[in-house]
Amino acid sequence: MSEAGLDPTFTALPHRHLGDTALARARDLGATHAEFRFERVRYQHLGVRDGVLQGASDAEDLGFAVRVVHRGAWGFASGVVLTPEEAVRVAETAVQVAQLAAAMTPRPVELAPEPTYDDVVWVSSYEVDPFTVPVAEKAAVLIDWTERLRAGAAVDHASASLQQVDEHKYYADLSGTRTTQRRIRLQPAFEAMGSSDDVFDSMASTAPPVGRGYEYVAGGPGQWDWDAELAEVPELLAEKLAAPSVEPGDYDLVIHPSNLWLTIHESIGHATELDRALGYEANYAGTSFATYDKLGTLQYGSPVMNVTGDRTVEHGLATTGYDDEGVATQQWDIVRDGVLVGYQLDRPMAAMKPELAGPDHPQGRSNGCAYADSPGHIPIQRMANVSLQPAPDGPSTEELIGRVERGLYVVGDKSWSIDMQRYNFQFTGQRFHRIQDGELVGQVRDAAYQSTTTDFWGSMEAVGGPRTWLLGGAFNCGKAQPGQVASVSHGCPTALFRGVRILNTTDEAGH
């Protein structure tokens, strides 16, 4: 039975009074736009190694922020003392920062308009609040996982962990929007380590982090099958330790969603953030090869490639009702039939490129991608759940493997890296199974695939059907200065790629 709802201990906090006070002060000081965010984010982490709880810690981030546009410039300040006097001081500091910035802001800040939402509530989809489950009970599950893994002959050591987040957020602005939201998310993980005479290696769970409650850890119908994976991993690790080192060269790849989600994240998700394409991340994470002049013409990939941005999908890590600029969240196309057709936007970006919203919104409209990871940080354009769509009548994973004469079946994510324009990338995986004449014939070791974004997606010959689709994701995606983390999901089917370059990582190391 679902227990989803706002936590009364949050709603009892003085966020509304502080918000009204801060916004009134900002308005009195001449702010043309002001917004107030009040957040309480709870974190809990448990770590187990070899059957022993190494550490359990709880943390809570509680505070509020005021962001203003004053004399055409942004100002931002945050505080943690929950008094009206502090709300006034923080609002005044935000205006003071804007005044300093105004002299160096030649182009006034503009925001795309958004309807007003009067005191709305949104709660993510979960069954059991993980923070209500006793730590000892959760630790016992993780301890059991490591003990089951260590029963495998090839396993020397095993670790398991559980990260849990409960995010409450109240937003109010001078236009009258007030939203109160709660999101629950968690990431269970485990890894088994082993060695042979001359190598050591590991095999980790391929379970994705999710916007679900503790029911995900407990397992059962519709949840992750932990028992099956715990039974399988020690044998897969033993096979990997005995596997031959990969012969470098070009291979056809069948990539499972547990690996492909990360390639989507790096080469599509970040590349289609409009703030990056316009240069606002140039000093840090970089820009994008998918520049705005290529909208509607860039052949991003093959015709079977269809990608959506979505902040509404159930259980998505970036799913929410309203973003951190008071925008109702949406779903839209980013790549259609292989061509770039859309970007991820916040309100300032939407105002710069109003044509993206179509004739119904002549001043532009954000697609709801503003997010701040804490009350101490400024909302910036962050990633929606960016997902590759399956083919409605598409093949199964086995059928895709059956189309390959000589190739590799890639499962699980591991190492990842991409250049600052999201073009040249290199990924490894949990395991690379050899495909010979349409059949799996054992693993290889030391493999990494390297390509460029458009070459890779252009080589995608087929996507699997809906039954191969899985919602993967990342718990801690970094962006911005000062640095912020965000959670985001990426759904995809199994997919077939032709002629991708495979490296041998031992050769790369010169050994």
Add this chain to the structure above:
Amino acid sequence: MHSPTQPRVTPQSLVEHALAATIADECVVVVRDRTSANLRWAGNTLTTNGVMHGVDVTVVSFIHRADGTSTGSVSGSATDQAQVSALVTAADAAARAASVAEDAAELVRDRTSPDWDDEPVRTGIHTYDAFAPALGEAFGRAEAGGRVLYGFVNHELTTTYLGSTTGLRLRHVQPTGHYGCTGKTADLSQSAWVGGATRDFSDVDALAMDAELEQRLGWGTRRVDLPAGRYDTVLPPSAVADLMIDAYWYAGARVAHEGQSVYSRRGGGTRVGERIAREGVHLLSDPSYAGLECSPFVVASSSGNESSVFDNGLPLGRTDWVRDGELAALLQTRHSAAMTGLPVTPAIDNLVLDVDGGTGSTQDLVAGVERGLLVTCLWYIREVDPQTLLLTGLTRDGVYLVEGGEITGAVNNFRWNESPVDLLGRFSHAGATEPSFSREWGDDYFSRTATPALRVPDFNMSSVSQAM
């Protein structure tokens, strides 16, 4: 304003309140008062700027039982006694509910910092009173010169108070500041970066930053496309810092002892005592290193492979990780030190690479290259293979062709695959150690480094990156 009838809330009073409120057998309390101020810009205009203040309290409770000691750790934003009481109650309950801790040890006892009673030290937007007008002038110069500037400055001051029921009263003030600016030509075809660390911004000059970018972008007037391959490559101190931080972070003793890192000996145990680098190479940390001063005691909110809540308050001193090319120490808690039979050498928040006989600057090393590359900074560095600590990453914002000891043009970017441990055995020349700043890790995690420039005769550029 506080009422005259109520005691003023200070970090020290929050510590004392928590220690009085706990019903656990022992308790450690850490209060961090953190302020920061930042400016961010893109396209020759400021974008997002802010001032933040936070107070975080961590309560670690310890319960002694017949079979050992259990702990609970709870952290949260807290600025009054009621909020701290709630954290204490939660931490005490967590400790009672926990199983026995494997890293249990006697808590550190009876030390007081002489400045314990001092107030927190805070920063604010005033930090940029001199820098901000100069930055505005730099925007104007860049615009007029056909350059576009993108950058960020951040200054933080964190005052940490650590108290315990065993008599610890320790205080540390940590200033952390850094600047970074990427310059591009107006057509976005060339890119360069400058950046560094600072403690107070008195030594950061926005106009000099722009002037250096102008010079580097000037080097790009001639464009040379080169294929993948192994190149005689000069890495400046900032790029060396990028690589050495990874070598340090992956130096956990427990993981090495259990056979899972580049510091593991085949057949069991660690490689401590083995030669892993050239003679004369020293990698060390020292809380009192001039210009890189950092916390001289352990602060641990939770236990893991490289931290232990039982070690809170443990004094930190100079630690040689690599001494004269030999692996001398790994990141240890008292628990892992007992497991490995090695000295207790906890992590320290700075890192220095020093090479005997290393002299001169990056330019001096460039002058010795007949034909090779100058790589100004590295990016998106990730571990590929723990056995060799093979890392992958990219070059960005400035790769230059060196011919006859002179910079003669700008080269395309590359993806590289290299191991920092391997590099320490292969480099051919080293410069003098100087303050540096990791482009990859300095912003958010690790800004206190001092490293030399290194010349590597066969740096592995695995493939070409078209990124500009």
